[in-house]
Amino acid sequence: MFTTQLLDVVTTAGVLYIVALGLLIVYGVLKIINLAHGAFLAVGAYAGVVTTGLGWNPWTALLVAFVIGVAGAALVEWRVLRGLYARPMDTILATWGLNIIVVQLITLYFGREIRFAESAIGRAVNIGGATYSEYRLVLLLLAVVLGVGVWLVMQRTQIGIVARAVIMNEELAQALGINTRLVRFVTFGLGAGLAALAGALLTPLVSVHPNLGVPWLINAFMLVLVAGVSLLNLALAALVLGGAQVLVSSYGNPVLGSLTIVILAVIILRFRTITI
Amino acid sequence: MRERWTDHRSRSLATLLVVLSVAMLPAGAVQSQDKGPIVIAVPVGLSGVNSVVAPAVVQSGELAVEEINAKGGVLGRKLQLVPLDDESGPAGAVKAFNTAIRQHKAHTIITMETSAARNAGAPIAERAKTLFIYTSFYEGRACGKSLFINAWVPEQIVPPLIKFMTDDKKVKKWFALGSDYAFGRGMIEAAKSTIKGVGGTILGEEYQPLQQSDWTAIISKIRAANPDGIIYSTSGGGPNIDFMKQFKAAGLKMPVGSLSIDELTAEAGGDAAEGVYYTGDYFTGLDNPENRKFLDAMRKKFGAGLKTPNSLSEPEYDGVYAHAMAVEKAGTTDVDKLVQVLPTIVFKGPRGQVQMNKQHHASLPVYLAQVQANGKTKVLKSFGLVDPGNQCPSLK
Numbered sequence: 001m002f003t004t005q006l007l008d009v010v011t012t013a014g015v016l017y018i019v020a021l022g023l024l025i026v027y028g029v030l031k032i033i034n035l036a037h038g039a040f041l042a043v044g045a046y047a048g049v050v051t052t053g054l055g056w057n058p059w060t061a062l063l064v065a066f067v068i069g070v071a072g073a074a075l076v077e078w079r080v081l082r083g084l085y086a087r088p089m090d091t092i093l094a095t096w097g098l099n100i101i102v103v104q105l106i107t108l109y110f111g112r113e114i115r116f117a118e119s120a121i122g123r124a125v126n127i128g129g130a131t132y133s134e135y136r137l138v139l140l141l142l143a144v145v146l147g148v149g150v151w152l153v154m155q156r157t158q159i160g161i162v163a164r165a166v167i168m169n170e171e172l173a174q175a176l177g178i179n180t181r182l183v184r185f186v187t188f189g190l191g192a193g194l195a196a197l198a199g200a201l202l203t204p205l206v207s208v209h210p211n212l213g214v215p216w217l218i219n220a221f222m223l224v225l226v227a228g229v230s231l232l233n234l235a236l237a238a239l240v241l242g243g244a245q246v247l248v249s250s251y252g253n254p255v256l257g258s259l260t261i262v263i264l265a266v267i268i269l270r271f272r273t274i275t276i
Numbered sequence: 277m278r279e280r281w282t283d284h285r286s287r288s289l290a291t292l293l294v295v296l297s298v299a300m301l302p303a304g305a306v307q308s309q310d311k312g313p314i315v316i317a318v319p320v321g322l323s324g325v326n327s328v329v330a331p332a333v334v335q336s337g338e339l340a341v342e343e344i345n346a347k348g349g350v351l352g353r354k355l356q357l358v359p360l361d362d363e364s365g366p367a368g369a370v371k372a373f374n375t376a377i378r379q380h381k382a383h384t385i386i387t388m389e390t391s392a393a394r395n396a397g398a399p400i401a402e403r404a405k406t407l408f409i410y411t412s413f414y415e416g417r418a419c420g421k422s423l424f425i426n427a428w429v430p431e432q433i434v435p436p437l438i439k440f441m442t443d444d445k446k447v448k449k450w451f452a453l454g455s456d457y458a459f460g461r462g463m464i465e466a467a468k469s470t471i472k473g474v475g476g477t478i479l480g481e482e483y484q485p486l487q488q489s490d491w492t493a494i495i496s497k498i499r500a501a502n503p504d505g506i507i508y509s510t511s512g513g514g515p516n517i518d519f520m521k522q523f524k525a526a527g528l529k530m531p532v533g534s535l536s537i538d539e540l541t542a543e544a545g546g547d548a549a550e551g552v553y554y555t556g557d558y559f560t561g562l563d564n565p566e567n568r569k570f571l572d573a574m575r576k577k578f579g580a581g582l583k584t585p586n587s588l589s590e591p592e593y594d595g596v597y598a599h600a601m602a603v604e605k606a607g608t609t610d611v612d613k614l615v616q617v618l619p620t621i622v623f624k625g626p627r628g629q630v631q632m633n634k635q636h637h638a639s640l641p642v643y644l645a646q647v648q649a650n651g652k653t654k655v656l657k658s659f660g661l662v663d664p665g666n667q668c669p670s671l672k
Contacts, residue, residue, distance in 0.1 A: 012492060113328045131526070135525055205525075214487070249492075
């Protein structure tokens with residue numbers, strides 16, 4: 001029982017981390033909350049449906065989802081968001097509007113009924129005396145890989161240094177000759193690509209329908225509010241809030257559990273002294 | 277009325293004329309209506325949560341109307357089907373019922389709706405003296421003088437499933453779970469009382485919020501409780517597949533009975549729901565001549581545009597037929613007469629024999645089915661006609 005619960009906590013944190021990562025990156029660099037994040041999750045999930053429907057290997061869905069997410073985001077950043085950075089409130093409207101448009105387009109093409117994507121792994125494995133879903137363990141591994149990958153990019157590459165400069169002080173970065181427009185463009189693409197990738201990764205766990213992104217968006221939003229722009233904080237927030245959700249659901253009930261993330265986020269925000 | 281009138285022969289001619297002219301008014305109105313078609317309104321969720329199933333409901337109704345009209349209609353009049361959008365909710369239902377009655381002069385409303393939409397629409401139909409045949413399974417105990425229901429209530433679906441799993445699958449210790457909403461909880465309540473009745477025990481009972489698609493915590497509780505079998509009732513569609521996928525990925529193998537899965541969902545889920553047992557009154561795989569004829573006719577009429585008939589859409593077909601037979605027998609569309617006649621009508625349709633004679637509800641043929649490896653549903657056996665129990669004791 002203890003092993004299972006420990007695994008529940010860490011794998012739930014892993015899933016939350018994967019889902020929130022794209023949102024955090026966009027928030028960090030662009031200073032906007034991408035409310036179309038849920039729509040990109042759905043896009044990725046449907047990429048999984050289509051690729052496995054074509055009989056391709058389920059893992060290829062990840063690549064397809066990422067590419068489609070980046071391409072869609074590039075178009076949106078170029079035609080919609082670019083003109084709105086000076087008006088942050090309007091970006092909220094624009095990205096939420098985009099969310100509605102994308103969800104409706106998906107509904108028009110695929111219909112409202114649920115879809116199904118083939119899972120790469122459907123079996124359970126024995127770990128520490130407990131039988132556990134192998135796929136959730138793989139997700140945990142992927143969360144770590146993605147986290148470390150993005151961290152390395154930010155710390156060790158030219159792109160990362162430029163992005164960090166923009167995060168810290170955009171005007172100064174601009175003055176130093178950094179093309180902030182390009183940085184924004186690339187970051188938004190990467191963030192949306194990661195969202196679509198997360199959507200494809202979710203399909204073996206949940207059924208696919210046009211609105212599947214909304215509840216995930218809410219949780220990811222809370223995590224990012226708590227974590228600010230730090231990748232490490234995000235991991236910590238996913239572990240604490242996700243863990244609390246699992247434990248409250250286990251020892252209390254899942255109805256309370258689903259409130260845990262929101263309530264804890266509010267409490268943490270109230271008492272957090274360090275601002276980002 | 278007539279007796280009293282003869283008693284007062286001494287009244288003046290003027291009074292007589294007034295009485296006569298008043299008496300003529302409704303007669304004239306009825307006569308002009310008699311020539312036109314009999315209008316059946318179908319307020320259904322063409323948008324909103326029911327929009328997945330609504331097109332199939334309309335198609336079932338269209339086929340029934342076409343078949344009846346091809347045989348000359350009813351009382352020499354054609355039937356006309358008017359589908360309306362109730363937006364899957366009460367506000368839309370009020371609009372749709374008013375439009376049906378005032379604008380389309382609907383004689384009868386025959387439809388599948390959400391319970392909230394039905395509760396909003398039924399009083400409007402009642403006031404307008406319009407017969408309302410409700411064709412959706414629901415939580416039970418909706419009563420009205422002109423409201424009839426030809427689909428199942430929990431009393432008909434739950435006990436057969438629990439008894440089968442107890443007797444044939446040797447499930448004694450149960451784990452019950454569901455989505456946290458009225459219908460899900462109602463179904464689990466019905467299951468619990470049956471389980472207690474057959475001497476089973478309930479090791480755990482858990483509900484999950486509607487929006488939450490991660491069942492991890494509940495699955496861990498199931499593992500810890502280690503029951504012989506599972507009974508669950510999520511909200512319709514996706515959550516069934518979410519739960520079953522995660523249940524299987526966790527390596528759990530006990531038998532599962534579902535109170536919320538349906539053929540379309542099971543098929544969309546591929547092998548996710550393989551092995552799940554469930555009961556119902558209609559399955560496309562029912563092997564009887566009426567169902568084969570119904571499915572052939574549906575395929576022929578709608579071709580590639582056919583929405584797969586299901587337990588929410590097929591009763592619309594039965595409802596249109598039962599109504600036509602009642603009008604034919606009563607010789608009128610007058611609601612007071614129809615309410616008397618409708619319970620005497622027996623329609624043998626794709627589900628089997630349906631008669632709405634149990635306090636405006638119907639004893640229904642109930643079948644046991646199991647989801648196969650390809651997601652298709654296989655009908656395993658029939659429980660025969662199952663009584664709906666005391667739904668509306670104040671009605672006959």
